[in-house]
Amino acid sequence: xxxxxxxxxxxASSQADSIGxxxxxxxxxxxFLGIKDELPxxxxxxxxxxxxxxxxxxxxxxxxxxxxMSAVIFAGSSQFMTVQLIRESTPWLVIIVTGFIINxxxxxxxxxxxxxxxxxxxxxxxxxxxxxxxxxxxxxxxNYQREGVTRFGHWYFFGAGLALWTSWQISTAVGIFLGAQVxxxxxxxxxxxxxxxxxxxxxxxDKAGIVTALTASLAALLFFGLPYKLGLIAAATLAIAAxxxxxxxx
Amino acid sequence: xSIWIVMxxxxxxxxxxxxxxxxxxxRIQLPAAFKRALRFVPMAxxxxxxxxxxxxxxxxxxxxxxxxxxxAGILAALVAYFTKNVVWTIVIGMAAFWILGILL
Numbered sequence: 001x002x003x004x005x006x007x008x009x010x011x012a013s014s015q016a017d018s019i020g021x022x023x024x025x026x027x028x029x030x031x032f033l034g035i036k037d038e039l040p041x042x043x044x045x046x047x048x049x050x051x052x053x054x055x056x057x058x059x060x061x062x063x064x065x066x067x068x069m070s071a072v073i074f075a076g077s078s079q080f081m082t083v084q085l086i087r088e089s090t091p092w093l094v095i096i097v098t099g100f101i102i103n104x105x106x107x108x109x110x111x112x113x114x115x116x117x118x119x120x121x122x123x124x125x126x127x128x129x130x131x132x133x134x135x136x137x138x139x140x141x142x143n144y145q146r147e148g149v150t151r152f153g154h155w156y157f158f159g160a161g162l163a164l165w166t167s168w169q170i171s172t173a174v175g176i177f178l179g180a181q182v183x184x185x186x187x188x189x190x191x192x193x194x195x196x197x198x199x200x201x202x203x204x205x206d207k208a209g210i211v212t213a214l215t216a217s218l219a220a221l222l223f224f225g226l227p228y229k230l231g232l233i234a235a236a237t238l239a240i241a242a243x244x245x246x247x248x249x250x
Numbered sequence: 251x252s253i254w255i256v257m258x259x260x261x262x263x264x265x266x267x268x269x270x271x272x273x274x275x276x277r278i279q280l281p282a283a284f285k286r287a288l289r290f291v292p293m294a295x296x297x298x299x300x301x302x303x304x305x306x307x308x309x310x311x312x313x314x315x316x317x318x319x320x321x322a323g324i325l326a327a328l329v330a331y332f333t334k335n336v337v338w339t340i341v342i343g344m345a346a347f348w349i350l351g352i353l354l
Contacts, residue, residue: 047337065253072261077292081299082260092256099260102295103267108288111271111280118275129269190319190347191340193303194326196296198339201330203293212290216297221311224302235298236291243290244283 027152034159037143041135042163046171048076051191053175054182055080058189059087063176070172074165075133077199078102084192090229098233109137116144117154124154131161207250212243318350 025033049070056066061083073079078099085095109132117125140157147153182188204210216239223231271280304323305313315321326343333339 044336047340051340061253065257069257072257073264074261075264077296078260078264081295082256084299086253086256092252092259095256096259096263098295099256100263100267101291103260103264105288105291106264106267107270107280108285110268114271114275117272125272126269129272130265132268132272187347187351188344190303190322191344193300193319193323194340194343195336196300197323197326197343198330198336200293200296200300201327201339202334209290209293213293213297216294217301220298220301221305224306224311231302232295232298236294239294239298240287240290243294244287247286 024151027155030150030152030155031159034139034143034156034161035163037139037156038136038160038163041139042167045076045135045164046167048195049168049171050175050178051195052076052079052083053172053177054179054188055175055192056083057176057179058182058184059083061086063180066176067169067172070169073099074130074168075103075106076168080192080195085229087189088229094228094230094233098229101233101236105134106132109134109141113137113141113144113157116149119149120154128154128157128161131158131165133161133164136161136164208243208247211246212239215239215242316354318347318354321350322347 052070053066056069056079057063061069069079069082073082081102082095082099085098110129113132117128120128136157139160143156143160144153179188200213204213216235219235219238220231223234225231226234300323304317304319305311307317307319313320322343325346326339329335329342330339
């Protein structure tokens, strides 16, 4: 995620920008380019959607609710977490607070991409905000850094976001279908920690990150007995503080 | 019913978080300290979910080589580290979990 922070615009790309102004892409061109650039990412996202669908059923959600969650929340990690906490009969207020904390990172994406959307109507701002996932942000912000704000640049973002949205809905449906065929004895719920391991481990690139993950793990084991699953929030908060502290010391 | 309350609340909060700066640009700026903390949020929350999932069996702490969830989790972490591939991590972790479940 760090690599995606907006860097200084290079000379070359600002020249390309002024050339681009002369022959600006049309709305459909931008839209299909956005879809095209999102496609490689979909290969990695589709298995997550399927695993989510399988897990949601194993947590006791009915197929309709499981599918609806992919449209209403439309955020992978908080959907996984919500399903997990529902399975453990966690009080709903705790689930909502935890989901909110997990999704706080989207405020960072919102702040980063906001200058490029300033000129748009409210309808566009609302639509693009709904589509602002990790994966759509990654593709859209790179395009804005390459091309700057162009007349139809938001169609590129829309194309990328819609491609991701569609594949998320379809892969969820496939997962729900598969989940209905698999007996509970197979223990497919174990794919949840495995999925998270696959996300966390490659992201641990520096000392502060490793300290964060270790603190969170140890604290979560210690606090596991706390009521209302509060151990999760307590461990995460402590770990974030530890990460910030280690980074500040360096 | 309560699933829908949770779903709509988390969905609405997620949407409002995504909309926040797009809607309010130039009126507020993210404090630098807040930005630094945000970077650690995903790994902190996800690690705090993973650890009890592999360290506890039937609601009891079970940090032992007899615990198939723990061993499969460690193996999956190694696969994730060396391959950085989600599908391989899940496939090998799940296979290890089944095989160890039979052996242990």
